[in-house]
Amino acid sequence: MEFLDFEPILEYGFKPIVKAGFSFSGFQEMIVLLMIYPYVAKSAKRGRGFVWGTLIGGIVLIIITVGCIGVMGAAVTANQLFPAYVLAKNINIGHFLERIEGIMMFIWILSIVMKIVLTFDASLIGLCQLFKLKDSKPYVIPMGFGLIALALLCYTNTISVNDFLTKNWTPFATIFTIFVPLFILGILLIRAPGASKSKQENTTENEQV
Template identity: 95%
Template sequence: MMKPDTLSVRTFTILVIFFMIGTSILITPAGLTLVAKQDAWLAAIVGIGLNILSVLIYVSLGNRYGDKTLIEMCHLAFGKWIGNVFGLCFIAFFYLLTSLMIGDLGFFLTTQTLPETPIEILLIIFVIIVIFAVRAGMIVYSRAVQIFFPILFFMLCFLIIPIFPQIDFIDFEPILEYGFKPIIKAGFSFSGFQEMIVLLMIYPYVAKSAKKGRGFVWGTVIGGFVLIIITVGCIGVMGAAVTANQLFPAYVLAKNINIGHFLERIEGIMMFIWILSIVMKIVLTFDASLIGLCQLFKLKDPKPYVIPMGFGLIALALLCYTNTISINDFLTKNWTPFATIFTIFVPLFILGILLFRGPGASRNKQENTTENEQA
């Protein structure tokens, strides 16, 4: 499969910001507050810190093997057969993550704004959008992100600035009432919802630069800062108890904004920000699964597989989203331990093996693999 033109570091940083905001801006304040109560903002900081540490692992891998995707790194570390098993597991993880985010979109719209619309119709509409974006190619949708980024920034400012006068700092007291344990627990759970490992499939397509890894880290920091601000706003305006009892607290927060009794109910802005960011995260994750599939099975062109795999997301999303209680229980209790296998443990294992073997062994393995493929 031919590589597309390289992305600039600035473009990649913007993609990381969109990816960070993704599903998290709307749903994670509730999970954080449920565990850490009024200290959820501290838990968000801990979670972002864990995300930065994981990104440093990915940057270390990416800088050492900058022309290799995660699937190709699996081959370098474990060899052909075991590497294929690990690669297939990563592809399945990306595909499952994509379907869950598609389900998030449908579930949000059918419960908050379009209750009489069948969820299947909404899923089909968004999957068609994702299919068009992925078929257009990485360069096309990355340029679209550059166009949307100033709009996203303006709308975030328009949403965040009116929140501050309404914040009641009493809602944050007493600080550390329950100690550090709930904060660490909530922060760890929060960090599992970013899944930044997906971007290692995009990392080789970024133009070679000394600032390449720095862009990855700064994108994580900026996106994390937005999530911390939203969490602070939810607690300061609505209180910890109300925030914890909402499915989508940031959406409810936007309903509470009132400027001079003439600017009210701007939840549409929050909905636009979330849909824009989650659609981009879906596109990136789905494209990552396609790139991995083509590399694993030596497919030259991914386009014939975009449509069937895209509509397969609908079936998988409907299978996962049986009801509200089951999916919330799965996401709050099981998703982070499950995702950590792919986001922390396996990347650390790969990095450790590649460092132990050294660059020479990896290079020889790569040359032998190339010779075998050509033969």
């Protein structure tokens, strides 16, 4: 790693960093994990695990980003589609530990499979909650075929996907990450006083009976 590759630091100010961070936050992994959050067995430790998982994941991303910029430079890193894979090719420790991109690819594929499983499970949970379905097992195979069809329709090629993620994904994801949660929260805040009042009335009637 070369320190000169990090210069000039904040050449264009904080605006590009905030914009990129906001775009990156629109991938909604946190929303997917919150769908599975209530089903964690050890409920007492799930909050701590959620926070620590988020922190560790963020630290790993920071280390990989710093490594890519320090080894390849900002311009080369920005032009690479998979900079972490290119970084793994350049690792050489004592002419012994080198060419570990195969390990990197294995970890990558494994993490993608886990992400697909979690996302699919969260979508299945959301479908059952939306239509008040008691059993989700009959809908696993139909949704699996739907997932394959949707993948073929959405991801035609790498160029179209990058163009969509760059221009359209952030405003589209904002609907689900900001506006819909705020809308639901507003409804709950409006309904909460009435619900608590009716609960108190029912408790009083039961005590009188």
